[in-house]
Amino acid sequence: MNKAEILKSVHDKLSEKAVYLEKLIDETRAANNETKSSMGDKYETSREMVQQEINNLQVQLNDVLKKLESLRTISDKPSQKVERGALIQTENGFFYISVSAGEIVRGGKKIFIISPESPLAQAMKGLEPKQSFVLNGKQNLIENIW
Incomplete structure (x- = not known):
């Protein structure tokens, strides 16, 4: 990505x-x-x-x-953990942490553009690939981070 x-x-x-x-x-x-x-x-x-x-x-x-x-303050450098500017792949889809802006489609994949303050971003904050988090009572796995 x-x-x-x-x-x-x-x-x-x-x-x-x-x-x-x-x-x-x-x-x-x-x-x-x-x-x-x-x-x-x-x-x-x-x-x-x-x-x-x-x-x-x-x-x-x-x-x-x-x-x-x-x-303008977000870097496109690779991320090792979930942070502002990270692109995250979970078992439920792709999420780009930057600003709240709905979704875009890139390479045939939907990417949800979410704010760092969103509940999802807060639940994933600081995690690395292969770590899991719980949101709304459901366990989710972070598959990859760019």
Whole structure:
């Protein structure tokens, strides 16, 4: 498994989401300005709802930007144990510990991108290949770490 490619895929996925959110914010602002100029004060409530939507989108964008910043500090060097930046293969799949970003597919395999603070990452923290951990009452085996 090539961790540099995985890191780039996660970065690309988050960058695309940031661009999408910025576009949505711009479009929503433009719609809000049109409403403001053409409808008068009687539509104050709908304008407030649009503003709340803009605020919600901005919160999401800020979260994505924080994740992108966090990715810049992750090394693609091989890991010997479960830690931030490690790619882990368990009997239940592949997990890349970096930021919470859903999943990507690389080489025909699903890789779940998880935060170091996630319960799964916490349960595996510091373990090495062939060691097991318990999560939700189930024993799991770490097969490999990159």
